[in-house]
Amino acid sequence: MTSRLPLLLVVLPIILQPKDSQPSKKLVVQVTKSAIYEEPDSISEVVAIVVEGNLLEPTGPETKGWIRVKFGDKVGYVNKSVVIPPEKWIPSSGDKVSKDVGKINDNSGAKWFSPEVEKKYKEKNKMDKEFDTLDKFMSDWFPSKNDPKTLKNNIKDFIRDGKLN
């Protein structure tokens, strides 16, 4: 029994270490485009832009929905809704998906509700006009929404002018 004591002294603290204090393994970005922010706040400075499939390294536990991460040489905060463990990630079939994670989850089910299915839906329901309107709505209506940096600056000014800070 005494011979096992040193081993137990080494192993026990590792086993008993609270789970939250262990930064988990890498996380993958599950949205097409997002930002890493200087502070845990989407209105703070943008440190880096990340795209779907980028791998981020957590450097601390999650706090109030934000995770401190490292991406290349950049360090900042990402909202937890933006990332997912790689093994749970289902990549979209978009051509801009980063290949950081490789083909770990290339299952057919992921593509079910996809551009291909949408195309069939559009043809069958003769909705070309409506989908054209939708594409314009997404690109031309308040275009600053499509760039995290421009959006942040636009909203920051709006917040200040309305005394919402």
Place this chain on the structure above:
Amino acid sequence: MRTIGLVCLLMVSCSGSYKRQHGDSDKVILSESQEYYVGRSNCAKIFTKYKLLSHDNPLTTYVNQIGFSIALKSNRPTTFKGYHFGVIDTEEVNALAFASGFIFVTTGILKHTKSEDEIAAILAHEIAHINLHHPENAAVVAIEQVEHAEALENILKGIVGIGKLLKVKSFEKLDEKDWKRLFKYFDKTVNFCTDQAIKGYGRDQELEADILAMQLLARANYNPFAIRNFLKRLNDIVPNPKFKDMLKGTDHPTPKERTANLDTFIKKCKENPKEQPFDTVTTVRDENPRMGRFLEKTKSLR
């Protein structure tokens, strides 16, 4: 008994391919991109009936700025391709949230607002639906309904379900028959979700969204009581036949019930200040600093 077991087994195997675990939660929902394609088709569907205010209309920009001021401060500040806010040009009094953050308000509902904070309240309620994954939950319900019906039909026919079939086939190798079935799933999901967004996501979800909306307003430094004030005014227009029609046959709570639900929440927060998610949720905020731009941007409505 054996048949029931077989039915259950088939239902489980059929549903596997559609769903996944989201983050660290056990809640089963669609992936971000799958959700996005449902949301897009929901939008296209409403564009068959309604027209949007143009991209250069000041009201469009204003609604986007208010919407993003709240969304960026929420628990889900972005979605697969981000939030998209639009104003639908109709007298109907409504606001809609589709999967993946497509949010619409009608000019009809905006006409009843008296401040920017009340517009923020309407948008906060819709953003709360997105934060709480209500549209995806509706999509999962729709998918399950088709799955269950199909599983039963297949047992009677003695063939495998669509989930199992597509799991073993690659997407590129789907034949016409498979496409037909896959299309049926997508079509039913889009129809069900559009309907749910228009009529309301159900009693509990609507009340839950109101409470989160109040917290989101507080977090974005808007007056959290704006939602309560607006619901009180909405109660006065309930006798309006158009509004009455909208609530008819739905499980949507009335503005009166929603106000009472918020009152209970406020009371709880006041009794247990430590329990409330944000210490400012019961603090009334001055709406006047934003009144000038509200009157300017909404003058086309009056």
